[in-house]
Amino acid sequence: MAWKSARSNREEAPWAQGPSGGPRGAFTDGVVHVFWLSGMSCDGCSVSALGAVHPPVESLVSGNIPFLPKVVLHHPMLADDVGRDFVEPFRQAAEGTLGAAYVMVVEGSIPDDQTLERSGQYAALGVGADWPRSLPSSRGPEQPVRTSDWIWALAPGAAATIAIGTCATWGGIPAAAGNITGSMGLMDYLGRDYRSSKGVPIINVPGCAPVGDNFTETLSMVLQYLEGIGPLPDFDDLGRPAWQFEQTVHRHCPKAGYYEEGVFAEEPGDNQCLVEIGCWGPVVQCNIVERGAINHMGGCMVAGGACIGCTMPGFPDKYSPFYKSPPGSAISGGVSKVYGSGIRRLRRMSMKTGNSEPLWDNAQEVPTGWGLAREARQEPLDKVNIFFYKKLQYNGTVHHGKRNKKQPLPGSRDILRQKGVNLEASVPVLGEKLKSREEI
Ligand code: SF4
Numbered sequence: 076m077a078w079k080s081a082r083s084n085r086e087e088a089p090w091a092q093g094p095s096g097g098p099r100g101a102f103t104d105g106v107v108h109v110f111w112l113s114g115m116s117c118d119g120c121s122v123s124a125l126g127a128v129h130p131p132v133e134s135l136v137s138g139n140i141p142f143l144p145k146v147v148l149h150h151p152m153l154a155d156d157v158g159r160d161f162v163e164p165f166r167q168a169a170e171g172t173l174g175a176a177y178v179m180v181v182e183g184s185i186p187d188d189q190t191l192e193r194s195g196q197y198a199a200l201g202v203g204a205d206w207p208r209s210l211p212s213s214r215g216p217e218q219p220v221r222t223s224d225w226i227w228a229l230a231p232g233a234a235a236t237i238a239i240g241t242c243a244t245w246g247g248i249p250a251a252a253g254n255i256t257g258s259m260g261l262m263d264y265l266g267r268d269y270r271s272s273k274g275v276p277i278i279n280v281p282g283c284a285p286v287g288d289n290f291t292e293t294l295s296m297v298l299q300y301l302e303g304i305g306p307l308p309d310f311d312d313l314g315r316p317a318w319q320f321e322q323t324v325h326r327h328c329p330k331a332g333y334y335e336e337g338v339f340a341e342e343p344g345d346n347q348c349l350v351e352i353g354c355w356g357p358v359v360q361c362n363i364v365e366r367g368a369i370n371h372m373g374g375c376m377v378a379g380g381a382c383i384g385c386t387m388p389g390f391p392d393k394y395s396p397f398y399k400s401p402p403g404s405a406i407s408g409g410v411s412k413v414y415g416s417g418i419r420r421l422r423r424m425s426m427k428t429g430n431s432e433p434l435w436d437n438a439q440e441v442p443t444g445w446g447l448a449r450e451a452r453q454e455p456l457d458k459v460n461i462f463f464y465k466k467l468q469y470n471g472t473v474h475h476g477k478r479n480k481k482q483p484l485p486g487s488r489d490i491l492r493q494k495g496v497n498l499e500a501s502v503p504v505l506g507e508k509l510k511s512r513e514e515i
């Protein structure tokens with residue numbers, strides 16, 4: 076429902092009208108500066124962004140993505156410039172003299188250090204002498220400029236503002252219960268009325284750490300919009316890229332089949348669904364298992380880890396204690412166990428039938444040399460089940476498979492035996508390690 080209301084709001088919003096369809100470079104002149112600010116952060120979001128492949132940061136900054144403006148990245152850890160040279164473009168942007176469009180990216184939560192009670196600083200960039208004279212500052216030329224200062228100074232002029240990671244989006248771990256910094260997410264800091272200079276509210280790409288591709292993909296779509304070659308993409312009512320965060324992680328989980336069949340892991344490392352050892356996937360919006368953590372590889376459950384809800388605004392407090400089964404799983408998991416135990420047996424039966432050539436059924440033998448050769452004989456219960464199964468399967472259509480029963484066995488079947496080739500001397504290397512298909 077929230078998603079629908081966000082869609083209908085779009086028609087009213089200023090960014091719904093343009094610049095898509097307008098002239099190229101509507102807001103950019105072919106270059107967009109990206110100012111990267113770090114608040115209360117572990118820098119994991121930077122690491123994730125650097126690992127992105129679709130598109131990679133290298134392509135964005137080298138300007139070799141067709142039609143996208145070239146990105147001039149100002150990142151504290153990736154810059155060639157140091158000291159005043161590095162901070163100077165920040166000052167120009169805050170003062171309105173940069174002469175180019177810019178996007179502000181915030182990593183890490185924002186400490187509550189603007190208030191008198193907490194005056195001091197927890198995260199900073201440059202010193203007071205680097206600060207625009209046109210803006211109020213009370214901290215003196217030698218005092219560090221707080222990240223929270225840069226944010227309020229740069230936000231109004233930014234063409235778009237993107238919060239990357241759960242700390243910047245919703246406060247995350249630095250804002251967990253008991254924090255002494257008063258940390259908060261960017262929406263809380265700037266307030267609900269904030270719009271960028273192009274009318275766009277804060278864009279949130281959560282995750283701890285986020286999927287790097289989620290960020291670079293969102294940034295490049297925003298750049299397309301600023302360049303005038305595409306619409307602003309769909310965001311939900313919390314500013315998340317809708318196509319990335321619409322679905323629960325459970326829906327695309329590689330272990331979802333286990334959940335449905337009611338088979339659950341008892342300890343970390345087990346293959347089965349992880350809900351009973353603390354997975355919150357069924358109620359968490361995240362795309363990591365379909366997208367992969369880096370280069371389409373890995374991602375929590377793909378690597379055997381339970382979801383602890385790190386993309387969600389309630390993280391971490393509402394998902395703790397970690398690795399304890401969520402209360403709701405007692406109901407849904409219990410239902411799955413009952414339903415799944417029956418369904419599983421029926422599926423094994425179908426699998427057993429489908430795992431046998433019609434020829435093997437006729438010959439009542441499976442010509443496998445893999446140790447546990449079995450007869451393709453059907454037990455009486457199997458026969459009853461298969462009879463009704465086939466009735467349903469071919470109801471209203473023709474059962475061509477019946478003709479298999481009349482098919483004579485091929486004359487050259489089992490040719491080595493027919494020719495009297497002696498295989499007695501072969502070495503029994505397989506031992507007893509093999510499993511039958513039923514056991515598997
Ligand atoms: S591991 Fe988690 S996300 Fe995957 S199927 Fe189980 S509950 Fe769902």
Ligand code: SF4
Pocket residue numbers: 282283324359360361362363375376381382383384385386387
């Ligand atoms: S699956 Fe859960 S823990 Fe893993 S990234 Fe997504 S939200 Fe975070």
